[in-house]
Amino acid sequence: MGLLAERYATLLAGLVEIYIETARPVGSAGLIAFLKLDVSSATVRTALHELEEAGYIVQPHTSAGRVPTDKGYRYYVDHLRAMRLTKPEQTALGKQFATLNREYQHLARSTVKLLSLLSHSVVVSGLPEARETQLAGLSGLLEQTEAESVEAVKEVGTIIDALDEYLNQFEDTSDGPQVFIGEEIPFMNARHTSLVVHDVHPENEQRMTVVLIGPKRMPYQRNVSLLNAVSEILENYEPNE
Known part of the structure; x- marks a missing residue:
């Protein structure tokens, strides 16, 4: 994966933002709720596995969710939307x-x-x-x-x-x-x-x-x-x- 397809980029951004907020590994159910996705947990788990294979996220423990790697953080930062204070x-x-x-x-x-x-x-x-x-x-x-x-x-x-x-x-x-x-x-x-x-x-x-x-x-x-x-x-x- 170079430039991530929209669905992967959305999942990665959601995972990073949840992890920033909670400091806990993120699972498929949490992502679906956070992003308000109308897809199955199995679909999200498959996409997360592909992101992990590409090096953007990692599963710290077998039973845990995923956390961002440095590569995942870098992609997230490079694609941040500009935000200005009001x-x-x-x-x-x-x-x-x-x-x-x-x-x-x-x-x-x-x-x-x-x-x-x-x-x-x-x-x-x-x-x-x-x-x-x-x-x-x-x-x-x-x-x-x-x-x-x-x-x-x-x-x-x-x-x-x-x-x-x-x-x-x-x-x-x-x-x-x-x-x-x-x-x-x-x-x-x-x-x-x-x-x-x-x-x-x-x-x-x-x-x-x-x-x-x-x-x-x-x-x-x-x-x-x-x-x-x-x-x-x-x-x-x-x-x-």
């Missing part, structure tokens, strides 16, 4: 950022605090040229299911430690957030973690790289839209707002 949401976000920046008087610090509050993820922002970074959201990591795994928490810690050195090695992502899933992270072979990276250019400020760190089952569509929205705020931000 105008009222964008306005509220701008006001929230302005409140934080009045408190911190520091764009990078305000950025990581805002994004960590909204995404419940670890957020690092930095000025690659200056090797100066800001960090927030470690407590949010503990709300994620994968945080029950000591290995997953250690992996996030390793990524945070490495970002000081590797922040300036990401390709320019000014055109939009770039997602790195698991082994795609350029400086380590990650098993549990994904990154969403975006370069923003605040007016009259140095380029800032923002990295959102979370489990592979992070809500990609929401996080990408948040980074886009915050980027827009920063590029038009007036400190006296």
